[in-house]
Amino acid sequence: MILPTAEDVLQTIEATLETVLRPALSGTVEQSAAVSIGHLLRHVRLRLAREGQILLDNMSATRPLLAEIATFFSDIGEIDAAARIEAALARPSLPVGTYPTLTDLGGAAGLLRRELEVALARLQALRATHGEVPEYLRLRIAIRTWIAGQLQAEAELIEPAFSGRGPRR
């Protein structure tokens, strides 16, 4: 470990901003920028600490959901939609042999999320014809559960950094 850690440094920057720089700022524009920076520094600290695991958990939740949707598409003859998902799931998502950066993880999770978005659009288009099919309904509920999980995970990176921490701008 390199000491001080990245989190240590960020916390020190935030404290210096708050105790040294902000009291010296008199203009509204400068004060506004300073408080925004403080919030975002806390947010970045949280992301350094937690975002990697959140992204891994998200990918672990997205992959089986996509696989279930692909099976449904295949079962109802939506061959192209099924093939697109299967191809996406078959692609290696992270670099092999090197430690993935947060950008790598975010990119990999984002690609899966993109596939889920495309699949959801297709499911919505099929609602008129398949909206009463039990598996269709189950998948739509599963997607909503996935969305709820996403929101809750995202809140871990937002609430402690911003909520109750003063003016935003």
Next chain:
Amino acid sequence: MNFNATWLQNYLSDRLGRAVTVLSLESFPRGSSRETWFGAYRLGNLAPPVEIVLRADHPSGAVDPTPLEQEFFIYERLGGAGLPVARALWWEDDPAWAPRPFYIREKIEGSWNIPHYSDPAPEYDALRIAVAKAHVEALAKVHAVDWQALGFAERLPVPVDATQAARNYVDAAKARYNARDGESLPIFLEAGEWLVDHAPTAARVCLCKGTNGLGEEVFRDGKVVALSDWEEVSIGDPASDFAFMQGFAEPRLRDGKQIWGMEQALDHYREVTGVTIQLSSVRYYQVVRALNLVVMARNSAANIHAKSAVGHIRQAWTGTEVIHIAKQVLGMAMGLVPPLGPERFAELNQTVDTQ
């Protein structure tokens, strides 16, 4: 080339064909969707100062994905509509003059702030209610504008009838979402479908201002002297303007009784216009507003990702906390997450100049 007093002096001298002395050009600290600059110039040594407002996108791009030129178009057309709106003066996108495209409009004397409006003392209740009623009356005038005669259908999506007004908002939001390559957000699609499923019929189809209320308009002596910030203008349901309203429909309690709030604002609107807007429609359009906010905040995030070296700090905030809260509102409406308290939303409007 940057916006500064010297640049403005050269520009205006060329534009007006005579020597101009620029007295000031300062960035307005409030608002974050676009850059707003306040300037003043004089045409001759004895001439009175002329005050102007300059609007431009941030170097990293605007929060609002609708083009700046549309905002100028709206101001220009509304100039003849009998509303209190600043006169549009010039649009400029010549790279020889423009660090980036901008337009200039006249500046109306006044302030976004209303003295004592936020003072909770009972003696200011009457002021608060009078100002809020005046704002509702100003919205009624907006809703009465002949938008077809002004050519707004050339620029804004128009619903086929009152039953399709809500659908029109969702489709417009989807078009803006799809036009920008940004983070994939399945919640956006899910919420769009939910909104179509729950769409109310509009009380009427009219010009709607979009974001409005405290912090958006210009006031003088407690009266609206200029309706500003037309970025979210639409042709649609007047309920949307009540949902997008800031600061003028919050519940005001005195001795345990609600003396003002959304119900009273809608009652006043009905007295003024004869049009009844359902509270449920206002609640519905608060979710539409969150959908629009997701589009704008996602646009901000994409701006920061593409041009972080010139990114505006508020766009970084919009792309993080604001989009999260907007998504939470969508999730709340669909029953996916527990509701957030009103204080959580109020926090977002806290600024250093209101502390």
